[in-house]
Amino acid sequence: MTAFVMVVMAVSLAWLLVEGWRWWRAGQALAAHAGNPFATHLETRAWQQEIQQLRVVIATQQQQIAALQAEIEAIKASAGNAASHADAARTSEAPSTPANRTASDLERSGANVSPEYAEPLALARRGAEPEELVKRCGVSLAEAQLIWALANGPQEVRQEA
Known part of the structure; x- marks a missing residue:
């Protein structure tokens, strides 16, 4: 037990010496800095x-x-x-229904419609058949059928033979 006490005292003394040395160095640095008021003023000004x-x-x-x-x-x-x-x-x-919407109505409503398909979509919503869309707008029959299906909602799908 006495050996343990001796070790603790030695470690404590070593710690006190290290801390004392650190304080002494800090005091010297402070004294060196305090000895030059111009440097202190310059640093404060910066x-x-x-x-x-x-x-x-x-x-x-x-x-x-x-x-x-x-x-x-x-x-x-x-x-x-x-x-x-x-x-x-x-x-x-007049209230806007899918059948009487025009391309400009679609653009104003914020619908994401390509300008290429805005006119065929507006015509399809007014009741134009896919064959009429092909003739008037120059789209393919498959495109016209798709546009017609989108314009008329989930109704029966027409099968062409």
Whole structure:
């Protein structure tokens, strides 16, 4: 047991010596730095300039953020106004049904329709048969049948023999 106590005391003494030496070195470095007031003032001035530059950057970024937020609000307002005008125009017109929608109606409604197929789709929704789509729009019979099936929804599929 006494050997254990001796080991603990030796380790504690070694630790105290190491910590004392570290404090002594830190004190010397501080004294060397404190002995040169010009270096201290120069370092303080550099930090103050960097802080000032960062404040300018932050102020500029805050102005940019405010401008972007105002732009977003303006875009939202104009989109809201355009949507309300479109809704008002739609309610004043006849109700839109799949049979009487035109290509421009499809584009305005946001439907993802290729411009190549917008006219055949509008005609098919008005009741045109696939053969008529082939003649009027220059699409193949298979394309016309597909467009006709899409326009008329899940009805019976016509089989050509």
